[in-house]
Amino acid sequence: MSAFEVTGGRQLKGDIHPQGAKNEALQILAAVLLTAEPVTISNIPDILDVNLLLELLEDIGVKITRTDRHSCILQADDINQDYLASEAFRKKGGKLRGSVMLAGPMLARFKKAYIPKPGGDKIGRRRLDTHIIGFEKLGAKFEYDEEAGCFKLSASQLTGTYMLLDEPSVTGTANIVMAAVLAEGITTIYNAACEPYLQQLCHMLNRMGARITGIGSNLLQIEGVTTLKGTTHRMLPDMIEIGSFIGLAAMTQSEITIKNAGVAHLGVIPDKFAQLGIQFSITGDDIHIPAQDSYEIQTFMDGGILTIYDHPWPGFTPDLLSIVLVVATQAIGSVLIHQKMFESRLFFTDKLIDMGAQIILCDPHRATVIGLGRKHNLRGISMSSPDIRAGQALLIAALSAEGKSIIQNIEQIDRGYQYIDQRLNNIGAAIRRID
Template sequence: MGTFKIEGGHQLKGKIQPQGAKNEALQILCAVLLTPELVTINNIPDIVDVNKLINLLKKLGVKVEKLSRTSYTFQSDELDLEYLESDQFKIDGRGLRGSIMIVGPLLARFGKGYIPKPGGDKIGRRRLDTHFEGLIKLGAKFRYSKEDQFYGVEADFLTGTYMLLEEASVTGTANIVMAAVLAKGQTTIYNAACEPYLQQLCKMLNRMGAKISGVGSNMLIIDGVEYLGGTDHTMLPDMIEIGSWIGLAAMTKSELTITNVSWNDLGIIPNIFRKLGITVEKQGDDIHIPAHTNGYEIQNFIDGSILTISDAPWPGFTPDLLSIILVVATQARGSVLIHQKMFESRLFFVDKLIDMGAKIILCDPHRATVIGHDFKSTLKATTMTSPDIRAGVSLLIAALSAKGTSTIMNIEQIDRGYENIDERLRAIGAKITRLE
């Protein structure tokens, strides 16, 4: 198990470029299964979860060629569908949450898709009902083995239909869209997720020959086609990493420039950080964060009541950044209520911040009130364990701002979502060492 040793309390300075978007990559990589033709994908992040999915595709028979550090070609012309019913697949498929999105493309193209109960962060219940209910409405027959937690859908053909999703699930919408593009007739998906990464998937599919309209809205209309071809696709920068670097700059009173952020795809993320009093400057397509030598002050609502920051489906605030917001608030002037609506275990890492000296009241599994120190009392170094990707990076930010030397164990969780994070942080002045 790997460990980070972090000497905190140092100001950082320089430029940092965000990696390709993890959550987009998991969708886009599954979409290569929809065509026998060559698909080229650029700006793929070199992270554990993405590499696991690429290896899963290889075992399924996808021909994968690495063109450069971030560019690959994929060709799904000779797949080994028997692998889907093997014991090895049951092990491989459990390794990451994103594996669920191979089901829609396989069902659409080959009439069957299987998956073991996928893994991922232990942040609360993450049900798969939206995925399978949508595929059933398209005409698939569903089966589930309780004994080995193995899901399957099969159909001779899929037929377009109208569906109103119970929840605006991003991965659920992606799975249904990838199935519907090859279905007969028209499919309407209402209450569809409309995150930029889902928009990227739809744009890629349209370039491959799909007919998807309403991209960017919560109503997608898909006219099924008989065949999809190859394409080239470049992924967006990772908005969660961008938010992480904004928080890091504020907490360490550092001047940082985050380059090539695709401002138009950031939504309300910059404004949420501004509500915490953080200066977020737009410089072309870069974000500049000046050194907050005098700290930063949380805004109240206009009636004077305490600011509440909560997650919501896009264009609301992404739940993946609430952990970062919570950590940044520990050194602000003022107080804020963090409301994590979607996952009931995601705030449980706050006990580690409390051990470091943060003033946080965990109201219930979904809400935490943070009373900021205004840098009058720094966080204290400690030894801790990363519980999931986003909490892990939040604890890393806390450690980089803390007085003394901290140790973070189970850093494999951080590596699942952040590419060479220790090397990139050292390049801007962080004192961080990886211990195997």
């Protein structure tokens, strides 16, 4: 296992380019299974989770030609369906929660699919009910093989129908959309997720010949077609990484320009960081964050303590609450962080408390942060990354702290952030990767 040795207290300065969107990549790469024709995808993030999905696609017969580290031509014209029922697939697919995204396109095109027991972050219960119920409403049957630890899905023919999702799950909506594009008849999905990444998937499918309307809303209508063709697609910049860089600049009193940030697709993310008192300006598609001596958390109009919580799009993404919490530790003022969707995502706060932060963990879902206003700097400690987003938050804390920090289990960070140590070192950080 590897670790980061981080020397904190340095001001950073320079331009940084966000990677392609991780969450979009897992959906888009799975969608290539819907056609036998070549699909060209660019701005693919070079991270562990995405590379593992590419390996899985190759294992089941997808031909992959890498034109560079961030671009691929994929062709699914000779798929080994039996591999999906193998122990090798269950073992490898079980390491990656994104492997669940293969089920929708496999079920649509080949009428059978397997879902291994999903891995990924240990951030609380992440159920698959929305996926399975959606497939059932389209006409699929499923059974759980307890011994093998996977779901088996099959259908003689998928048929369009109306469904009201019990939750606006992003991966659930994406999986059902990919199954429905080749179903017979019209599928209507109400309470659908409408995140930019899902919009990207729908636009790509329409270029492939699908007929999806209502894109960007929570009411999607899909008229099934018999076949899809190839296309080209470019990933959006990763909004989570962009938010991380805004928070990093504020915490380390650094001047950073985030280039080609896809500002039109960031929703309320800039507004939430502005509520923490962080100054920035937007020029074209670039975000410039100046070096700030201090930043003060806003209050509500009645003087009440600010609350920042996650909510389905166009609300604030849960993936950035860990970053917001860390950034608030050095702000002036207090904020209540309410993580509604996952019950274990705030447990990393004990490490921040050990670094000197003033945080009250109210319960598994809520934490109150009392900003130190830089009167007391965080101090470097040894710690371990519990998940992708908390790992990045701890890295930001370490970069702002006095002294050296050791962050273990950085494979979690590598799952979501490409070459993060190299890219931050290029603008002045001191991060060393050690065994």
